[in-house]
Amino acid sequence: MFLGAVADDLTGATDLALTLSREGMRTVQVVGVPPADFDLGDAEAVVVALKSRTIPAVEAINLSLDAARALLNAGAEQIIFKYCSTFDSTPQGNIGPVAEALADLLDAPLALACPAFPANGRTVYQGHLFVGPMLLSDSPMKDHPLTPMTDANLVRVLQRQTTSQVGLVPFTAVDEGSDAIAGAFDEARAKGDRFVIVDAITDAHLRAIGRAARDMKLITGGSGIAIGLPENFRRAGKLAAKSADAAFDAPVGRAAILAGSCSAATRRQIGVAIAAGIPALKIDPIAIAEGRTTAAGVADWLASVNHPTPLAYSSAEPDEVRAAQEKLGRDRAGELVEHLLAETAMALHRNGFSRLVVAGGETSGAVVNGLGIAALRIGPEIDPGVPWTRSLNAHPAIALALKSGNFGTDDFFLKAWDLLR
Ligand SMILES: Nc1ncnc2c1ncn2[C@@H]1O[C@H](COP(=O)(O)OP(=O)(O)O)[C@@H](O)[C@H]1O
Ligand SMILES: O=C(O)[C@@H](O)C(=O)COP(=O)(O)O
Numbered sequence: 001m002f003l004g005a006v007a008d009d010l011t012g013a014t015d016l017a018l019t020l021s022r023e024g025m026r027t028v029q030v031v032g033v034p035p036a037d038f039d040l041g042d043a044e045a046v047v048v049a050l051k052s053r054t055i056p057a058v059e060a061i062n063l064s065l066d067a068a069r070a071l072l073n074a075g076a077e078q079i080i081f082k083y084c085s086t087f088d089s090t091p092q093g094n095i096g097p098v099a100e101a102l103a104d105l106l107d108a109p110l111a112l113a114c115p116a117f118p119a120n121g122r123t124v125y126q127g128h129l130f131v132g133p134m135l136l137s138d139s140p141m142k143d144h145p146l147t148p149m150t151d152a153n154l155v156r157v158l159q160r161q162t163t164s165q166v167g168l169v170p171f172t173a174v175d176e177g178s179d180a181i182a183g184a185f186d187e188a189r190a191k192g193d194r195f196v197i198v199d200a201i202t203d204a205h206l207r208a209i210g211r212a213a214r215d216m217k218l219i220t221g222g223s224g225i226a227i228g229l230p231e232n233f234r235r236a237g238k239l240a241a242k243s244a245d246a247a248f249d250a251p252v253g254r255a256a257i258l259a260g261s262c263s264a265a266t267r268r269q270i271g272v273a274i275a276a277g278i279p280a281l282k283i284d285p286i287a288i289a290e291g292r293t294t295a296a297g298v299a300d301w302l303a304s305v306n307h308p309t310p311l312a313y314s315s316a317e318p319d320e321v322r323a324a325q326e327k328l329g330r331d332r333a334g335e336l337v338e339h340l341l342a343e344t345a346m347a348l349h350r351n352g353f354s355r356l357v358v359a360g361g362e363t364s365g366a367v368v369n370g371l372g373i374a375a376l377r378i379g380p381e382i383d384p385g386v387p388w389t390r391s392l393n394a395h396p397a398i399a400l401a402l403k404s405g406n407f408g409t410d411d412f413f414l415k416a417w418d419l420l421r
Contacts, residue, residue, distance in 0.1 A: 002233050003045040004071025005226075006064050006102070007082035008094065009361035010368055011404040013049030015385040016082045016223040017378050020045045023230040024239060029376045029389070031368055033066045038374075040074055044239055045230075051365035052098070053088060054146045060094040061101040068102055078217060078229070079106060084361070085117040085222035085385075086136060086406065087129055087154060088147040089161065096161025099195060099220050103164075108217040110189045112169070113158060114209060116200035117224040119384040120407060123201045127155040127168045131406075140264035141406075143318035145325070146334055146362065154197045164194030171199040174209065181212035195220075203227055223385060248379035248388060250399040250420040253354030256302045257413050258341050259313035260363030263405030266315050269359070273413040279305045283314040285324045288336045295343030302344070303351055309417060312344065315359070338363055342370030349398060357401040357416050364402040371398065380419045383408045388419055 003025065007013035010031070017029040028043040032050065040046055048067040052060040068079050081102055089095045095113075103111050116124045121132040131139035135152035142150055151157050159166040173184040181198070188196045200206050203224070210228015213219055219229070233239050257273070259266055274280050281301050287293040302310050314337045316324070324333045345356060345367040358364045368376075371394055379388035379399070385407045391398045401416050409415070 001040060001043055001046055001075040002077050002238055003080070003229060004068070004074070004076030004078070005045070005047040005080040005082050006067040006071070007047055007049050008053040008060070008098070009051060009084070010049045010364040011361040011402045012082050012084060012223070013047045014376065014378070014387060014389055014402050015404060016080070016226055017047045018381060018385065018387040019223045019226045020047070020230060021378050023227060024234065025230045026240065027378060029378065031373055031375060033063065034070050036070070036073065044233070046071060046074060046076070047082070049365070051362065051369070052094060053083070054090070054362065055094070057093040057097040060098050064098045065101055065105055068105055078219065080226060080229070081218065081220040082223065083115065083220065085115045085120060085122040085224065086131060086139070086141045086149060087115050087157060088141070088144065088149065089157070090147055091160050093161050095220070096158055099218070100162050100164055103194060103218050106217040110185060110193060110216070111195055111218040111220055112185070112198050112209065112213055112216060112225070113154070113195050113220045114198040114200055114225045115222040116206060117222045117385065118202055122222060122224070124154065124197065124199045125171055125201060126199065127197045128152045129154055143321070145262050145321050145330065158195060158197065162195065165192050166195045166197065167191065167193035169196045169198040171201070174199050174205050178208045178211040181209055185212065200224070207231070248390065250379070250388065250390065251354040251397040253352050253396070255309045255355035255417065256348055256353055257309060257311040257357045257359070258345060258363070258367065259311065259315050259359035260337050260341050261360030261405030262315050262321050265406045265408055266359045267317070268410045269408060269412045270311065270313055270315055272410045273311055276414055278309060278311050278413065279307050280311040280313060283312060283337065283340065285314065285333045285336050286327055288340050289328055293340070295340050295347055298340065298344045299347035299351065302348060309413070311413065312341070314341070334362065338366035342366040346370050349394070354396055355399045355420060357403065357413060359403045360405045368400070368402070376400070382416045382419060383412060
């Protein structure tokens, strides 16, 4: 095992594990901090999926340090801290506090921060994050239920979350290639930066950054930042030759879609699914709080409708989300929905459902924890950043597509199943 990663949510971990697998590293994704005797098999990279994006910073730090220590004990030479390609965080964190604690643990004088993921339209220019053609702060991320992002200047955003100095490696250096980027890292260290936001617009930039960062102990960013890292281990003669991917044997059983993401992409995907005739049950957090909607009721409904892939969703427009939050509180509204969808997934699993598409990072974390899944195998890619996965320990086995709220084409809920046939 050479490369270890700590991811702050489930979909983010899956996204990263997919990237590392595609770049030729044998990768295992574990859910939560693995115990010391956890069998990692012949993994060359291990991604630990936490649910630490929106918990109090001190808890996120402790969990992330435990995960990093477990990875170092298993042999990791370099650690990636994976967060969202839209830099999802609050002014308190958790990106800054966790990055700082990991840098201290690893004794890393400088760590890079780059959420760019060009295949999904996330690019960084002059330290500003763009989502497609829009600045982050103009994108639908400004209305996220838990981490509304209202500032696109990542140097400023990260600086608010840490007492360490944050600098920038600008496009001009990145575009020149890995030697210029390594030179910019040296300059940043010399002027006292602890973190540098690194511009990147294309995968070629990310590969050059990866090469320049071969000796950096801590790398932070979206899954894109991992594109160039396996090559460093390959050049050093450490990676096994890539073996042919084993066939993905999806368990046979009933299927359903659970969506707890309110992101714009998920809302469009729900619209397309309903227009295509998928039966859909909308869940209202206030009805959960008042006991009018229960997990058993939702699971019964999903089991009773005559369709191969029915949908239950709490996804709502920003004004509906605000209304629920005003009544219940932001965190309670989120927890009620997450808990209900996790319990629904557990009831479905008990009743023969073995294929689930789950939309939303926090939602996926709740569902996977509810199902008691300890590790996942990565399967075929449905869309950039979203593979099918298969539980390694649940009985009976279950196939899960854990979709980041913002990822996937509009027909995602229709087409995802084609890869399981
Ligand atoms: N109708 C709703 N009102 C308020 N909060 C909601 C609603 N539906 C879902 N949520 C909460 O919003 C959060 C969405 O986060 P997440 O699942 O990570 O989605 P995404 O991947 O789009 O960020 C979850 O905590 C979820 O429980
Ligand atoms: O980097 C990304 O955008 C994703 O991998 C990710 O972290 C998604 O989080 P959610 O949008 O909360 O699913």
